[in-house]
Amino acid sequence: MKDLVIVFPGQGSQFAGMGRKWFDEHESVRERFAQASDIVGYSLADLCFTAPPAEVTRTRYAQVSLLVLSYSMYEVMTAGRKVPVSYLTGHSLGEITALLAAGALTFEDAVRLVKVRGEAMEGCAADSGTGMIAAVRMPVADVEKCVEDFNAAGHDVQVANYNGELQTVLSGTLDDLKGITAHLEDRGGRAVKLNVAGAFHSTFMAGALPEYTKALSEVTIAEPAVPVYSNVTGEAYESAEAIREALAVQLTSPVRWSDIVAALVDRKAAVWIEVGPKQVLKKMLTGAVGSGEVYSLDEEPDRVGAVLDHLVELKKREPGVVGLCLGAAAATRNRNFDADEYHNGVVVSYRKLQELSKLDQESLSDQQKQAAVELLLTIMRTKRVPEPEQRDRIESILRRTGEVGLRTIAGALAT
Template identity: 85%
Template structure:
């Protein structure tokens, strides 16, 4: 089974007229636009389709419209199929879209949160004299060295986005960025000025944090149904509390996109689908994911649907969670030669797993799946399987079946 990753774009993917074909052709998109418009107090359709281009690029408007359009496109993509997603993530703002798609918060809360986020960020950078540039064609370590050299002269430029090995985004005052540009170009880098309102993902955004944090505390986060990877850590969120804490510092922390990609590639992610306007992330991912295939739902919807249908069919041929538990139970080496303990902790649980395997695997409840995982854990503990191997086997099963929401397994492993 090929692991599927869904990615959502951040600010910078917006453009005047974005989403018009999705809005015209899909009721779910029109409904989400209407629902969000009621929440934010202005017409998203008018903003995206008829307003002057400068309006949709404003931070407070761009972020809401990107969230709503990207999520509505995801609903279109999945409305007639249950796709076997292994992980989700997004670039900056897109992480919130990923959390929404993974069920970690409601649509209403997501829209309100992003409205507060965009407004706080726009207010923070108003007349701040700050901006961002992208340094390309130079390794990250060399860029960091150049920044350190430049800052030693009393300047303050900060890494904002680790996008790829040869694409690093920097934040600072416009004067400092101008000086650093010359410093980088003298050393062989190509520097591109970004059309953004200010120095995002740096300490220059500190004044936006209080209002955004207040909005975060009004949101009830729940466990995502699939792992969602954090821009701050580069790894999957561990709990609803970690989501809140990570998002709170995201505004002033660099986006560790390349770390996210590396983590997922290491976990054998094979198919990547960008869901949102344009294909900014597709271009960034192509070449960075090894032999993995990368698609944009906006640019190639029929191709994406065909790929997803293929994954759905492959999923049907795979053993379910109980079958994988049975396989793991049989495959692990036994280090316990106490016959009575083996009968009680291996033989009996294995028989119970066999009974669960006789049920309709498509209709198993989360409680029954959790029981299967608990039985597997009992077997592995009795066999004295090392804890790291226990965790790897369980995480592999959850990843393959898309049941990553069964996170009580972490607590079980700790006892």
């Protein structure tokens, strides 16, 4: 089974008129726009489709509209399909969309949270004399060395986004950015000024934290049903509390996008789909994911639909949770030669797995799937399989089947 990654864009993907075809063609999108409009107190449809471009690009408006449009596109894409999503992530703001898609946030809470986030960041950036540039055509390590050398003279330029080996975004005052641009160009690099309102993902955003952390404390965050990768650590979240903490830290810390991509490439992620307006992330991912396939839902919806249908068919041919648990139970080496323990822990549990395998696998409940995983754990523990091997086998089964919502079982092994 090919692992599927869904990625959501952040600020910078917005444009006047974005999402019009999705809004016109899908009732579910219109309903989400109306629901969000009631929450934020203005018409998102008017903002996206008729407002001047300068309004759409304002931080307070761009972030909310991107969240709502991207998520409603995700709902359209998955409607009527049991899409086997292995991982979710997003760039900056897009991480919140990923958490919403993973069930860690409700739609209402996500909209309220992003409304506060956008307003707080815009307010913090107002009249700050700060901005961002993208350093391109220069390796990350060389950019970091340039920043270090430049800052040694009393300046304060900070890395904001690690987007790729040859694209690093920097934040700072406009004067310092002008200076670091000359510094980079003298050393063979190139700098591109970004059309943003302030020095995002740097300590220049500290003023936005009090309001945003208050909003974070007021929303309910659940453990994601699908692994979501953090911009702060470059790794998958392990708990709901870790999400709350990292979302706050994200405002003043660099986005470690290249770390996320590298981690998912290491996990053999094979198909990447950007869900949101334009194809900013597709361009960043192409060439960075090896032989992985990269698609943009907005730019090629029919192609994406065909890819998803193919993945759904592949998943149907794959053995399910119970079948993989049976295989793992038989494949693990036994280190317990107590006959009674082996009979009670291995033989009896294996027979129960066999009984589960006789049921219609398409209609198994989550409780039955969880029971299969617990039976496998009982078998492996009785066989005295080392805990790292237990974790690896369980995680492999959950990834292969797309049943990562059961990952708490594997997590319990660490306690």
